[in-house]
Amino acid sequence: GGFAAEFDTYGNGGTDPQGEHVGVIEDCAGNQLASKLRTVRGEHHVVVDFIEGQFNIYIDGDLELAYTFPGITSFDGYIGFTAATGGANDNHSIDNFTLLVTEPVLIQGDLACDGEVTVFDGLIVLLFLQDLPFDQDSPCPGLIDLVGDFQFADVNCDGVIDANDMAAILAYFAGVSIPPESGCVPLGDPL
Secondary structure, three states, X not given: OOEEEEEEOOOOEOOEOOXXXXXXXXXXXXXXXXXXXXXXXXXXXXXXXXXXXXXXXXXXXXXXXXXXXXXXXXXXXXXXXXXXXXXXXXXXXXXXXXXXOOOOOOEOOOOOOOOOOOHHHHHHHHHHHOOOOOOOOOOOOOOOXXXXXXXXXXOOOOOOOOHHXXXXXXXXXXXXXXXXXXXXXXXXXXX
């Protein structure tokens, strides 16, 4: 299985539009999920974004097609290219390919890695202090992983993970600003 951005110059019937088009397909060419009639012959600058299930296809700087795959999040996979002409003739050329894989932005104090600092992040520190198991998303660093010069759960950067870190998160959530220790990224800022 897989997903593809399709640049097609020939309509094959079924869900494949008659005429040149750009499309999004899943698993096989016959499973066209979305398409738009558009000239694709000639030279074009193409950008394909696939971020958390949102597929965006840009041609020459214009967003041509957007499709959202329900329930898709980050996953490991492969990338490749394929082309076919059947009984016809057509050139398929790729030049200057670049692949950019981005990591999720980590926020100081966001121990749950859900994109914001909340009371739940204080609860994670409490569970850590009680030596109780907790569930973390895979892109989230472990509580004892080093990020910069401080441990990820040491949100006030005083060198230990303790109740003061939980208090700092709860204060941040309540809108109270606590000055960070020297060299510490302030709570709520990107790491």
